[in-house]
Amino acid sequence: MQTMTSNSPELIEQQLIQILQQQKQAYQLYPMPSAKDRIERLNRLKAILVKYQDQFAEAISQDFGNRALGETRIGEILTCLEQIRYYRKHLTAWMKPEKRHISWLHQPAKGWVQYQPLGVVGIIAPWNYPLLLSIGPLICALAAGNHAMIKVSSASAHFGKMLDKALSEAFPCELVAVVNGGGTISDAFSHLPFDKIIFTGSTNVGKTVMQAAAKNLVPVILELGGKSPVLVHHSMHMKDVALRVAAGKLWNAGQTCVAPDYIFLPKGKTAEFVEHFKIAVQHMYPDIANNQDYTAIINDKQYLRLHRYLEDAQLSGAKVIEINPKNELLSTQRKIAPTLVAGATTEMQLMQHEIFGPILPIMEYEDIEQVIDFINRRPRPLALYYFDFDQARADYVAERTHSGHFGQNMVLSHVAQDDLPFGGIGASGMGKYHGPEGFFNLSHERSMMSNPKLYSLKFVLPPFNKPIYKLISKALLR
Template sequence: MNTHSNNNPIPATPPEVQRLQHLLQLQKEAYQRQPCASAKVRLERLAQLKQVLVQYQDDIAKAIHHDYGNRSIAETKIGELLSCLEHIKYYSKHLSQWMKPSKRHVGLIHQPAKAWVRYQPLGVIGIIAPWNYPLFLSIGPLICALAAGNHAMIKISSASTHFGHLLAKILAEAFPEELVAVVTDGGPISDAFSHLAFDKIIFTGSTTVGKTVMAAAAQNLVPVLLELGGKSPAIVHSSTDLSDVAERLAFGKLWNAGQTCVAPDYLFLPRGRVNDFVSAYQEMVEQMYPNLANNPDYTAIINNKQYQRIQGYLEDALAKGAKVIEINPEHEDLAAHRKIAPTLLLHVTADMQIMQEEIFAPVLPILEYDQIDEVIEFINQRPRPLALYYFDFDQTRADYVAQHTHSGHFGLNAVLTHAAQDDLPFGGVGASGMGKYHGPEGFFSFSHARSMMSIPKVFFLKFIFPPYHESLYKFLEKTFMR
């Protein structure tokens, strides 16, 4: 038996971790056999992915529904499946153009050399997907990885058991595991996955776990693309129609029961407009969800752990003076369904837990303001959010807010939907993430921009090789150094 110098035995590697290591080695060897797949091959892979997603769409929606206890089938098909299919269409349309070498300028002293950039696959991508949008946040990065010519291993959250096993089955039909493999379950597998020597890791999840993933990846100098969360604020200008704002916010906040990283997390209203907004919001919610308990369109909280976390936030806020407005049209008992009614919080203060942590629930705290600079200062004193939403049809005022704040996305009179826009990069800044994907950025994020240069037999630089002459310096100074 191998031992450390202190005679403690080296712990054996668990079989499931050995399996991960074997998969990675298998994929790396397969990549080396075909290190730069042609556009034709990549397009065929995207087409095969689309085929199985369409074929198994009902099974996918049912599996995610089971993992949640109740997940709106419509939200899964529209928010996840449709978005994935549109991304495949978008990448298939533009891929050949992106793959073309990019010609670069060559300076005079390097003439007549040629320079260009070739976009080369990185190799094997590790994709760590969360439970809230398990299809969109696993297949979305996979589309980018395959388009860029990579192989990929996908780690599905242990909270998405039904979906994870189904996805493994589906993708095994579409691809050999040396090209695409799915890993399920948690425990030692979750930790070991982020320690693997991938060529790049993309992680979607909380800022806290993102730090752990980044630290693990750093041990192998693996670059990371982190899609994190945070508290995305919404701001309403006094000139804006509150009914319109309420409708858009209710849609964005209650989609997936608020379990969305880009959901509006808290709301700033002009002082004196709170009661009007509450009335408008209640009306919109009741139109969208006339009942809650057995409403298949109103999604449950994913599990008891998350449910209790949210209840803890509400209890803390109530104890510290918040007013809780629960919108439950039929006054149903929702606890047995693991659902939380659409809720507004008034008299909110910064010391409440719900104003310090990402909410991830259908709960919207409301704060009041007098001057927009107060709001900007409040936002800028906190970690940079994944999204910032501003409601105002005056472009000058909107530009002022955008220029004086930072966020992964700036949404003007709209929430949430930017994540599904094919041609927009998606990602955070600061504590809300690093790196972008979707759009062209998705292809380039999973490609190595390899600089290329070719020098012919006769070239100008040859004339500055040693020994150096004073006449040469005078020529360089006169020509280039002024």
């Protein structure tokens, strides 16, 4: 497929436009792929994922410095394989025309909705889950009958090359194309006149992508981030909460858009939570420095940013609790130990920005209404996690808050649920994919209407002094 080598913005733009034109031309030759053909395309994708699973995991690990191979296999490859199975099972039913009601005035016409492919979808994937967040949208695009161009993050250079090699083995460039590179290439990609763009990344970059897409009136699905809070009811045992939160917070070393970003504990429960969190960490990661199961921070820029957050918190009076079971030196591996920040306040940097690392600020509360108000006064998060086994109380919190997802007594795992839509709201994104929404949001709901030989509207054509108008006035125009 394509890796851009030129430094000329004009030449890069020309190369990208050429690929897009090839894809649009190929789409026009077969604009409504059959269910059989779509399933065959998904089968090809599945075969590639299985064949190159080890190489994908190794390439991603290289980009991170160390990325737990198990996290890639379970969190990315397995999740994509399950998603393919789900779409193969359902897409035939989703493709069927949907009958709609026609009013009596227009009878005996028929009306229905035909779900038609959009054409060419642009996919802009981030570095934190480069396979899941490029292949996941691709699955939706192929199931909906589209062609696709995938822009891989420049921070995922090894993976990008591997993805290019693998997908070019399965698909011609005019069906699926991979674009590697950053800077000018990223900017030019977002300005292309796609039929839809799916972007996953930060809120700030999402704004620039949306601005670029608007120049061509390209609709966008934005999967952004934000600060996803955890709220714990006082009835919960801290042992249960700590294990579940630690598992989600430390997966990929916290470099997950739906990771718990900060936690509200009942007043006086911090010490108990910290103790159980330490136990959970020591069980999962008895050592860190050379532990292949504990992922590094992606690059120096992100590593230094997280350390600045911790320094700021400490200077602001917070208690920084590093959980490093063997007190190892971690800086040479670009790893940060699981860290709790007790006594966090809103003035601290780590409470003003999405953390995206293995750091969890802790705040305490007395009145749950104050926490609900705190969450509602801030940008709507991608996820809100509430811990409480009482369903009525959980429903109360859910009904009074907004978030892309509401999780009760769990974190993160909703992303891997094939039948649930995924996406944010407000500052955390717009649009959904996964589940049926992935198919329908990458399809055009084309309204269709057919009229037989009998043209019933002739009875209401001018002149407007016919007896039927008296009937219409008495029966309907009131």
